[in-house]
Amino acid sequence: MKPVPRRILVVVTRRIGDVLLATALIRSLKQAWPDARIEALVFAGTEGVLAANPDLAAVHTVPERPGMAQHLTLLMRLFKRYDLALSLLPGDRPTLYAWLGGRRSIGLLIDQPGQGWKQRLLDQWVTLDAVNTHTVRAYLALAGALAIPAIAEVVVSWRAEDAAAVDALLGKSCGALAVLHPYPKFRYKMWHQQGWIDVARWLLDNDFRVALTGSPDADERAYVDAIAQQLPGSVINAAGKLSLGGTAALLTRAQFYVGPDTAVTHMAAATGVPMIALFGPTDPVKWGPWPRQHPAATNPWRRLGDQRNGKVQLLQGHAACVPCAHEGCERHVGSASDCLLAISAAAIINRFKTMAYEK
8 A cells, every 4th residue: 555554444333243353354454564653442431351452553442322412522533633543343333434545445245235435445355254254364465455465363462461460360379270250241152150160170179279360340240259259269259350451461371261152261362371162142153262373275264064274172052053143042142042951061071181181
């Protein structure tokens, strides 16, 4: 791209996991144009995963449902401020943000009727494959369109104070650390409490230290607290005690991780910790954890079956409908997924034994 862009805006206004996976494209932009000032625009509440990202000069937030005054203030602040703006999502708002913010704009769009007005807004657009291409690779398609190398590295980052918080939490106790992240944001991605208790007890019986992670959200803390209360006092309950950066720092200290389909599981995969990810209705082709050092040229996962890629073991619920791509069996985020609930603690423990033996 000539002239080389000096200011770049990356728009990824969606959930935390989407924002985290966008760091591979952000790294590609920074490696291609190291002197450029790169900024991100994300939904308020998701910015923590980028707080210490070394490739970003600034992170801007917008409420998921902004008031008119808030929106006008944002749009005025964005207007043609950037040499290049990228929309990583095909929705109306991210496309408009990129068009307004960039003297040149590029984005991912769905090539179907009714999308022509967005195609005309952008200087360049790339067809989003929302079915058969992993999200990291979908984002990196914009690197290809800009003729820069695609770097398939999901970046997790933390600050010195995050690492210090982990040091204080772990104390001076020794032994291999296993991190369990029991609570996804939505129930349809949730396993069952008894399974977490059984896995944690087995790990404790086999000389692991166990840490339970979770956000400060009241429901999440209550869920994790209920698990911790059924376990010995030696278990570290980190729910609400660490930032996302602190959780990333904790994961780098771990020798084993188990989690559902959630942003922390993507973070674990990016750190390279040996891990098990629990998947049910979500399609792993699109949303499976991106293993560290996996190349950009291929998807890491098949659609069906338990599978292993590097240090990431994906366990998928077994049912004829898996993966249905619906939000639970009742098709709303507050409903359970029977395929996930049917996964046994023994399946996780046996898989861990296999991974440990291979190691």
